Amino acid sequence: MKTQAAILVEQKQPLVIDEIEIPCLTVGQVLVELTATRICGSQIGEIDGVKGADRWLPHLLGHEGCGRVLEIGLGVQWVKPGDRVVLHWRLGQGIQAPSPLYRWQGKNVNAGNITTFNRHAIISENRLTRIPDSVSDDIACLLADTLTTGFGIINNNARVKIGESVVVIGAGGIGLGVILGAHLAGAYPIIAADIVDAKLEIAKKYGATHCVNTKTAELNNAVKEICGCPFVDVCIDGTGNPKVIETAYALTAKHGRTILFGVMHHEHKVAIHTLPLHFGKILTGSEGGDSQPHLDIPRYIRMMQAKRFDPSGFVSHYGKLEDINTLIAQMRNGEVVHAIIRF
Numbered sequence: 001m002k003t004q005a006a007i008l009v010e011q012k013q014p015l016v017i018d019e020i021e022i023p024c025l026t027v028g029q030v031l032v033e034l035t036a037t038r039i040c041g042s043q044i045g046e047i048d049g050v051k052g053a054d055r056w057l058p059h060l061l062g063h064e065g066c067g068r069v070l071e072i073g074l075g076v077q078w079v080k081p082g083d084r085v086v087l088h089w090r091l092g093q094g095i096q097a098p099s100p101l102y103r104w105q106g107k108n109v110n111a112g113n114i115t116t117f118n119r120h121a122i123i124s125e126n127r128l129t130r131i132p133d134s135v136s137d138d139i140a141c142l143l144a145d146t147l148t149t150g151f152g153i154i155n156n157n158a159r160v161k162i163g164e165s166v167v168v169i170g171a172g173g174i175g176l177g178v179i180l181g182a183h184l185a186g187a188y189p190i191i192a193a194d195i196v197d198a199k200l201e202i203a204k205k206y207g208a209t210h211c212v213n214t215k216t217a218e219l220n221n222a223v224k225e226i227c228g229c230p231f232v233d234v235c236i237d238g239t240g241n242p243k244v245i246e247t248a249y250a251l252t253a254k255h256g257r258t259i260l261f262g263v264m265h266h267e268h269k270v271a272i273h274t275l276p277l278h279f280g281k282i283l284t285g286s287e288g289g290d291s292q293p294h295l296d297i298p299r300y301i302r303m304m305q306a307k308r309f310d311p312s313g314f315v316s317h318y319g320k321l322e323d324i325n326t327l328i329a330q331m332r333n334g335e336v337v338h339a340i341i342r343f
């Protein structure tokens with residue numbers, strides 16, 4: 001069986017859209033027909049080689065999506081054919097299956113436990129969570145990472161308490177999930193910082209009490225003005241930019257938490273005074289907000305069904321798989337809040 005895919009053939013080059021050959025299923029693997037996938041900043045990082053040289057080329061990409069189960073491999077017990085599922089990169093329940101090897105132009109194409117930039121994908125059972133048919137594609141894609149990671153950063157990494165002050169630097173993508181999470185957790189103030197006004201506008205709709213465009217204003221001054229002191233309890237960075245990370249750390253109070261979710265380029269470094277870390281200040285990198293998709297996703301769906309929040313306005317751009325390189329370019333320009341590919 002063949003399917004359409006966007007393949008990373010070379011780093012720092014556009015993805016190649018072509019047909020690939022799908023292998024047979026083995027133990028713990030699930031064949032899913034995708035209906036939608038979100039493009040995440042992580043994939044741009046992979047294309048750019050943020051973590052270094054890529055020894056898996058050519059390979060498939062994408063780690064947030066939704067679709068329907070077509071076929072299951074031996075041993076799979078948590079999903080069955082016909083089930084609607086969220087595809088997520090964090091570990092859920094079930095078997096950790098071997099990674100599939102696809103074929104393209106007589107060559108092997110590598111793939112991880114999950115890929116979503118291919119219409120039909122072989123996914124490890126533990127990267128799937130069943131959801132009701134009533135959940136829209138947009139929401140399902142957001143549940144895969146934006147909401148689970150965003151809320152997880154607030155709940156598990158930052159452990160925000162009611163009334164704590166929070167700064168989120170980078171208000172698009174996961175940052176918007178973090179802002180909504182801070183709102184649901186009762187933080188105040190919630191200061192969103194970004195260089196794009198359109199993103200700050202949306203952040204305001206989803207819980208930011210104050211917005212700072214750091215192109216035109218100093219974040220330090222804004223915090224002083226808003227909080228009446230130069231520090232916040234929690235400062236969360238999504239930019240991965242060394243200077244911004246230094247600012248985030250400096251803005252964090254004595255017993256506060258600096259949480260990084262934007263991944264810094266592997267050749268970059270930050271300069272910080274570490275003494276406060278001995279006295280209660282925390283600086284840490286988040287790995288998907290320590291989320292547990294199989295437990296978190298049903299909980300958030302219940303909340304949305306009860307109309308406690310509705311993130312459907314997060315999505316600003318749509319396209320087909322053929323449009324993926326254009327959408328990625330738009331993400332690089334900073335104009336995208338969330339971009340979704342519809343198959």
Ligand SMILES: [Zn+2]
Nearest residue numbers: 040042064145
């Ligand atoms: Zn992601």
